[in-house]
Amino acid sequence: MKAVISAVGKDHPGILAFITRETAEHNANILDITQNLTQGLFTMIMVVEFPEDDQSFNKFAEDFERDGREKALEIRVMHEDIFNAMHRI
Amino acid sequence: MITQENILETIRMIHEECLDIRTITMEISLLDCADTDIDRSCEKIYKKITSRAGKLVETAQAISRQYGIPIINERVAVTPIALLQSVSGGDCVKYAKTLDRAAKDIGINFVGGYTALVQKGMTRGDLELIESIPEALACTDLVCSSVNIGSTRAGINMDAVRKMGEIVKKTAELTRDHECFGASKLVVFCNAVEDNPFMAGAYCGVSEPDCAINVGVSGPGVVRVAVRNAGKDKTMDEIAEVIKKMAFKITRVGQLVGTEAAKRLNVPFGIVDLSLAPTPAVGDSVAHILEEIGLEQCGGPGTTACLAMLNDAVKKGGVMASSAVGGLSGAFIPVSEDAGMIDAAKAGTLCIEKLEAMTAVCSVGLDMIVVPGDTSAATLSALIADEAAIGMINSKTTACRLIPALGKKVGDMVEFGGLLGRAPVMPVKSVSAEDMIRRGGRIPSPINSLKN
Numbered sequence: 020m021k022a023v024i025s026a027v028g029k030d031h032p033g034i035l036a037f038i039t040r041e042t043a044e045h046n047a048n049i050l051d052i053t054q055n056l057t058q059g060l061f062t063m064i065m066v067v068e069f070p071e072d073d074q075s076f077n078k079f080a081e082d083f084e085r086d087g088r089e090k091a092l093e094i095r096v097m098h099e100d101i102f103n104a105m106h107r108i
Numbered sequence: 109m110i111t112q113e114n115i116l117e118t119i120r121m122i123h124e125e126c127l128d129i130r131t132i133t134m135e136i137s138l139l140d141c142a143d144t145d146i147d148r149s150c151e152k153i154y155k156k157i158t159s160r161a162g163k164l165v166e167t168a169q170a171i172s173r174q175y176g177i178p179i180i181n182e183r184v185a186v187t188p189i190a191l192l193q194s195v196s197g198g199d200c201v202k203y204a205k206t207l208d209r210a211a212k213d214i215g216i217n218f219v220g221g222y223t224a225l226v227q228k229g230m231t232r233g234d235l236e237l238i239e240s241i242p243e244a245l246a247c248t249d250l251v252c253s254s255v256n257i258g259s260t261r262a263g264i265n266m267d268a269v270r271k272m273g274e275i276v277k278k279t280a281e282l283t284r285d286h287e288c289f290g291a292s293k294l295v296v297f298c299n300a301v302e303d304n305p306f307m308a309g310a311y312c313g314v315s316e317p318d319c320a321i322n323v324g325v326s327g328p329g330v331v332r333v334a335v336r337n338a339g340k341d342k343t344m345d346e347i348a349e350v351i352k353k354m355a356f357k358i359t360r361v362g363q364l365v366g367t368e369a370a371k372r373l374n375v376p377f378g379i380v381d382l383s384l385a386p387t388p389a390v391g392d393s394v395a396h397i398l399e400e401i402g403l404e405q406c407g408g409p410g411t412t413a414c415l416a417m418l419n420d421a422v423k424k425g426g427v428m429a430s431s432a433v434g435g436l437s438g439a440f441i442p443v444s445e446d447a448g449m450i451d452a453a454k455a456g457t458l459c460i461e462k463l464e465a466m467t468a469v470c471s472v473g474l475d476m477i478v479v480p481g482d483t484s485a486a487t488l489s490a491l492i493a494d495e496a497a498i499g500m501i502n503s504k505t506t507a508c509r510l511i512p513a514l515g516k517k518v519g520d521m522v523e524f525g526g527l528l529g530r531a532p533v534m535p536v537k538s539v540s541a542e543d544m545i546r547r548g549g550r551i552p553s554p555i556n557s558l559k560n
Contacts, residue, residue: 023115053112064112077173095119097176099110104364105357106114 020076021050021099022069024083028092030061037090038065045079046070061092066099122177126329126392127358129365130385131181132168133305133322134161135312135378138187138221146198150206153192157184157210157219160319160375165215167372171365179365180527184211185310185322186221194233204244204251211250218293220310222253225300228262228550238268241275245290246282252308258298258496260503263553266493270545272296273489280481280512287522291511292444292476296492298499298506303379304435309472309507320378321370322435325362326385328446329392330354331418335400347401348421355382355425363430381435382426383471384418386446388529394418394439395448395458406448407458415439416469436505438471444524444531445476454519454532460491468498473507478522478531481514488512490541493551501554 026038035054042049047067054063069076080096087094121127141152165182172179189203204222211219222244224234241253255272258264276291283290295309302313305322334354335347342350362380370377386394395406398414419439427433441463443449452458460477467473473495479488492508499506513522516533523530 023110025115025119064115074170077170080173080176095123095176097118098174100364101175101177101361102110102114102118104360105118106110 020069022047022067022076022096023099023102024065024067024094024096026061026063026087026092026094028061028090030056030059034061034090034092035063038063041083041086042067121327121330121357125327125333126387126389127327127361128178128180129323129362130326130383131183131305131307131324132164132179132365132369133183133185133310133324134164134373134375135185135303135310135316135320135322136160137312137316137318138192139314142192142195144196146196146202149192149196150202153186153203153206154210157186157207158214161214161216163373167369171368171372175365177361177365181218182216183305183307183310184216184219185305185312186219187312187314188223188225189221190224190231190234190237191314193237194231197236200236200240201244201247204240204248207251208248216250218250218252218307220252220254220307221312222251223255223311225256226265226268227256227259228265230265230268238271238275241294242278242282242290245279245293252293252310254295254297254300254309254311256297256300257492258500258551260299260500261553264298264493264496264500264551266545266550267548269489269493269496270548272492273485273487273545276488276510277485277512280514284514287524288511288513289524292509292524292528294509296508298496299504301435301505305381306383306385306436308509316378317376319375321366321373321375322378322381323362323366323369324381324383324385324435325358326383326387327354327358328384328386328394328397330358331384332391332393332397332400335397340402344417348417351418351421352425355422356429359426359429377432379432379434380426380430382423382430382433382437383435384422384439386440386442387527388445388447388450390447393446393448394441395446395452399448405455405457406452407462411462412465412469415441415466419470436471440471440475441466442476442509443534444478444522444529445527446529450529450531453534460534460536464494464498467495467506468502472505473499473509475507475509476511476528476531477509478511478513478533479536480518480533481512481516483512483536484540484542486540486542486545487536489545491536493545497551500551
C-alpha cells in the first residue's frame with residue numbers, strides 16, 4: 020500500500036535522517052519527497068510504498084508519530100486512499 | 109497525482125477544522141430473534157448483536173488509524189423492538205436491558221431501536237413498548253428509543269402524540285437526578301427513516317437487509333472555514349458552490365470509510381448520511397456557518413434562508429460523492445450540541461418558534477431542546493404535533509427530542525456533558541393546547557397536489 024507521511028516542525032539538523040531511517044527500518048520504499056522551509060518551519064511530505072499488512076502499518080504509524088513528538092515534530096502517516104477519495108473524482 | 113496542496117488541505121481539515129466520521133452504525137435485523145418466550149428472544153438478541161457487531165469497535169479504530177481520520181462513535185441499530193414485543197409479550201424492559209448489556213459488552217456507545225412505529229395505529233406490542241420507555245431509559249445507559257407517530261402517507265396519530273407527551277415527561281421524571289437525561293435518548297418522529305445512522309433515532313427498518321453498515325459524516329467546521337475563506341464579496345450562489353465542493357470532499361471520506369468497514373466486517377455497505385452534525389466543540393457549529401454567511405447571530409431574520417441554502421448545497425455536493433445516500437441527510441440543528449446555537453439561545457435570539465421554522469428547511473427537528481420542567485404533557489404533545497405537521501405536509505423527516513428540565517426555569521443551564529453538550533432552558537408559550545390534545549384520533553394524511 021501507498022502511504023503519505025507528513026512532518027511539520029521547527030527546523031533542526033537530522034530531521035530527514037530520522038524520517039528516512041524509520042521508513043527504511045520498516046522496508047518502506049520512498050516514491051516521492053518534497054520539503055520546504057518557511058520562516059524556520061520545516062514542512063515535508065513523503066509518499067512511500069509500504070509492503071506489509073494493515074496491522075503492522077498501524078503499529079508503524081503509531082510508533083512513528085510518537086517518536087516524532089519526542090523530537091518536536093508533528094508527524095502524520097495516512098493511507099493514500101483518503102487523499103484520492105477527497106481530491107479526485 | 110495528489111498535490112502537496114491537497115495533502116495539506118486534508119490534514120488541516122482533520123486537525124484544525126474538526127472533520128471526522130461522526131458514526132459508523134451497524135444495522136442488525138432482529139426479526140429472526142422473535143420468540144413467544146421473551147427470555148429466549150432476549151438470549152437470541154444478545155447472541156446476534158455480539159456476534160455481528162463484536163468486532164465493530166476494533167475495526168472502526170483500525171480504519172481510523174489507517175486513514176488518519178477520527179471515527180467518533182460506533183453504534184448499533186436494531187429492528188423496532190415493538191415487533192418482537194408483539195410476539196413475546198411480557199416485561200418489555202427486559203429487551204432494553206439485553207440491548208444495554210450487549211452494547212456494553214461490545215464496547216459501542218449507543219444502541220438504537222427501542223422503537224415503535226405507530227403512525228397509523230398501535231398494536232399491543234407497540235403500546236407495551238411505549239409505556240415501558242421511561243423505565244427502560246432510566247435503568248439502562250446506552251439504549252436509545254424512538255417512536256414514529258406520523259407520516260405523509262398515514263397522517264398523524266394524535267392518540268400516540270398525546271401519549272408521547274406524557275412519556276417524554278415521565279422519562280424526564282425518572283431520570284430527574286441526572287439532568288433528566290433519559291429524555292435526551294428519546295425521539296418522536298414523523299416520517300422516520302429506516303437506515304438512519306444517527307442516534308437517538310436510529311433503528312433497522314423491516315425492509316432493510318439482515319445486517320449493513322451505515323455511516324454519518326460531519327464537518328461544520330470545514331464548511332465554516334471554506335465560507336470564511338471565500339470572503340464577504342461572494343454572492344449567495346457562489347457561497348452555495350463553495351459549500352457543495354466541501355460537502356463533496358466530506359462525503360467522499362464517509363464513502364471510503366463505510367465501504368472499507370463493510371468489507372472488513374463482511375457485511376453489505378448501506379448508506380452515507382449526508383449530514384452536517386455539530387458538536388459542542390469550538391469550531392464545529394452549524395450556527396457559526398450561518399453567522400459566517402452574514403448573520404449577526406443565528407436565530408435572527410435571514411436564518412431560515414441561509415439554512416435552506418446550506419442544507420440544499422450539502423445534499424447537492426454529497427450526492428455525487430457517494431454511491432448510496434440515505435438516512436436523514438441534511439444539516440442538524442441540535443441546540444445543546446452546537447456552540448453557536450447555545451449562545452444564540454442564551455441570548456434569546458434563537459427561540460423555539462424560529463427553530464420550528466428552521467426545521468422546515470433542514471434535517472431534522474426540534475432537537476435537544478430543554479424546556480421548563482413545569483411544561484405540561486399536553487404542551488409537549490402540542491409541540492410534537494406541530495413538528496410532525498411540518499414533516500407530514502412537506503414529505504420530510506421531522507422529529508422532537510425535548511427535555512423537560514424538572515426543577516429548572518427559563519435561562520437555567522442544563523449540562524449533559526460529552527457530545528450531548530449543554531443548553532439553556534428555553535421559554536415555551538404557556539397558553540394551553542389541552543383541549544386539542546385531548547381530542548386524540550388522527551390528523552388525516554394530506555393531499556399530494558395543490559401544493560401551496
